[in-house]
Amino acid sequence: MNQVLELDPYVGETPAVGLRIEEISVRVGKHMVLEGVSMDLPGGKISALVGPSGSGKSSLLRVLNRLWDGIPRARVEGAVWYQGVNLYGRGVDVAAVRSRIGMVFQRPTPFPKSIVQNISLPLAVHGYPRSEIADRVQASLKTVGLWDEVANRLGTSALALSGGQQQRLCIARALAIQPDILLMDEPASALDPKSRGRIDDLILSLRDAVTVLLVTHHLEEAERVSDRLGVLMDGRLQAFGPTQELFRSAPEKVAQYLRHGSGN
Amino acid sequence: MRRLRVGLSRRLKSGLWRGVSVTAAMAMIALLGLIFWTVIKGSLPAWSWSVLTTPTQGLAGGLENAIVGTLWLGLLTMLGVAIAGIATGIYAAVYAPLWARESILFISDVLSGVPSIVFGYVGYLAFVVAFGWGFSALAAALTLTMLSLPYMVRNTYQSFAKVPIHLIDSARALGFSRARTIWSLMWPSSWGGMAAGSILALSVAMGETAPLIYTAEWSQNLPSWDLTHHSVAYLTYVVWTFIQEPYPQANALAYMAGLVLMLVIGAVSFGARVREFGRAR
Numbered sequence: 001m002n003q004v005l006e007l008d009p010y011v012g013e014t015p016a017v018g019l020r021i022e023e024i025s026v027r028v029g030k031h032m033v034l035e036g037v038s039m040d041l042p043g044g045k046i047s048a049l050v051g052p053s054g055s056g057k058s059s060l061l062r063v064l065n066r067l068w069d070g071i072p073r074a075r076v077e078g079a080v081w082y083q084g085v086n087l088y089g090r091g092v093d094v095a096a097v098r099s100r101i102g103m104v105f106q107r108p109t110p111f112p113k114s115i116v117q118n119i120s121l122p123l124a125v126h127g128y129p130r131s132e133i134a135d136r137v138q139a140s141l142k143t144v145g146l147w148d149e150v151a152n153r154l155g156t157s158a159l160a161l162s163g164g165q166q167q168r169l170c171i172a173r174a175l176a177i178q179p180d181i182l183l184m185d186e187p188a189s190a191l192d193p194k195s196r197g198r199i200d201d202l203i204l205s206l207r208d209a210v211t212v213l214l215v216t217h218h219l220e221e222a223e224r225v226s227d228r229l230g231v232l233m234d235g236r237l238q239a240f241g242p243t244q245e246l247f248r249s250a251p252e253k254v255a256q257y258l259r260h261g262s263g264n
Numbered sequence: 265m266r267r268l269r270v271g272l273s274r275r276l277k278s279g280l281w282r283g284v285s286v287t288a289a290m291a292m293i294a295l296l297g298l299i300f301w302t303v304i305k306g307s308l309p310a311w312s313w314s315v316l317t318t319p320t321q322g323l324a325g326g327l328e329n330a331i332v333g334t335l336w337l338g339l340l341t342m343l344g345v346a347i348a349g350i351a352t353g354i355y356a357a358v359y360a361p362l363w364a365r366e367s368i369l370f371i372s373d374v375l376s377g378v379p380s381i382v383f384g385y386v387g388y389l390a391f392v393v394a395f396g397w398g399f400s401a402l403a404a405a406l407t408l409t410m411l412s413l414p415y416m417v418r419n420t421y422q423s424f425a426k427v428p429i430h431l432i433d434s435a436r437a438l439g440f441s442r443a444r445t446i447w448s449l450m451w452p453s454s455w456g457g458m459a460a461g462s463i464l465a466l467s468v469a470m471g472e473t474a475p476l477i478y479t480a481e482w483s484q485n486l487p488s489w490d491l492t493h494h495s496v497a498y499l500t501y502v503v504w505t506f507i508q509e510p511y512p513q514a515n516a517l518a519y520m521a522g523l524v525l526m527l528v529i530g531a532v533s534f535g536a537r538v539r540e541f542g543r544a545r
Binding site: 024062065067072094095096097098102103105107109111112113121122126170171174177 | 312362366430431433434435436437438439440444449452453
């Protein structure tokens with residue numbers, strides 16, 4: 001299954017950049033969603049974030065590309081450092097942040113447009129020259145292994161694709177604008193087992209080129225694809241370290257969660 | 265074990281409901297038929313093709329001036345309603361903080377309950393008198409715009425609010441600005457709702473009488489295309505005025521005006537539906 005995943009030549013031109021998360025807290029109204037989370041995402045590595053439902057995994061992802069902006073009563077404190085810039089500092093261009101730090105959601109969210117437009121629209125928005133767009137569309141579709149499946153119907157609606165294809169299209173869409181960091185919020189959880197496997201392979205193929213932070217419910221998936229593993233519980237980061245090490249030995253509370261599987 | 269057969273009382277009940285709803289639907293259709301029949305029967309004596317091509321002369325003649333005037337006012341109103349209504353609806357759905365959104369929708373609902381003659385009076389005082397435009401197409405169209413604005417605001421707001429949040433989230437996550445999200449994603453999927461809103465607003469506007477008597481007055485001539493200081497003819501005036509005259513000829517013309525108006529509005533809504541139907545397939 002791996003052979004279809006040839007790497008986008010545009011991805012990885014520069015060494016992958018990491019992210020430093022410093023004392024991040026998120027409050028929505030009086031409710032504390034995240035409390036004092038700090039972690040370093042090493043460049044080019046795949047980090048996974050696991051934890052029970054409602055532990056704040058998705059909330060943390062939303063912090064990293066500033067999706068909390070404009071949400072009523074939500075407050076984010078702390079800092080996120082990216083290339084020496086605090087993303088929560090003054091005068092940060094949010095659109096630029098989001099073009100460098102991409103996001104893939106749990107459910108596939110293709111735009112109700114053609115397959116090509118799904119990728120060319122973000123490229124156009126970020127000012128890529130018209131002459132480059134077709135090449136980039138093709139390259140990113142190849143990266144996610146979708147090119148051979150859709151090459152002859154690029155003009156048809158993206159909504160006609162299967163769930164797994166839609167999700168890969170969304171990943172291609174995120175990769176097309178060359179982010180350094182890709183945030184993935186349970187990207188495979190709404191898919192069938194076969195499509196899940198393909199997404200996992202795809203994530204693995206991104207290693208070294210892109211820094212990935214993957215939120216997942218499936219411990220096996222985390223174990224299989226990630227270099228680093230973080231465990232969130234009740235809005236606090238309970239452990240963060242090399243995945244295999246963490247599975248071997250972890251604080252009691254974490255170890256218990258890791259043993260008893262992916263339940264809520 | 266529970267019996268699998270549906271019991272008699274349940275069958276009776278469901279039959280009763282079905283009967284009531286079918287009867288109501290039939291009554292509705294019959295009523296519409298009655299209206300059509302009355303109007304058609306009343307208008308028969310006035311029928312000839314020349315009705316469509318000659319202007320009214322006194323209490324006789326044709327309806328050309330009124331038909332063209334109604335379309336002219338409808339066009340101007342639609343322009344005003346589309347611009348103001350879509351802008352307001354988008355503001356309410358996308359930009360406005362909660363209190364502003366709720367206020368806009370509340371005011372819009374209140375506005376839709378104001379009697380049209382009040383709009384006419386306000387339009388008269390504001391546009392005809394204070395602005396000094398006189399009885400005119402602009403005064404009339406702006407009055408009709410105020411009156412039909414709530415329909416457009418509601419429809420635009422609802423069709424924008426219906427765009428799934430996950431779509432908007434993913435556009436934001438890709439670094440789209442709000443304006444870009446509106447134009448590239450929300451606008452195309454809201455198009456149907458906005459079209460429906462402007463059609464509804466147009467039909468409401470074209471069917472009004474009271475606000476026009478205050479603002480457009482009446483004219484025996486074709487519209488001059490001047491926006492101010494020239495009164496305009498319109499179909500509802502003929503319906504309202506000619507039906508009270510003691511002359512059968514004038515009465516028939518009133519019925520004819522009603523029929524033409526119904527056909528015009530019917531054609532506009534039908535056109536919109538065909539479009540929607542085409543999209544649905």
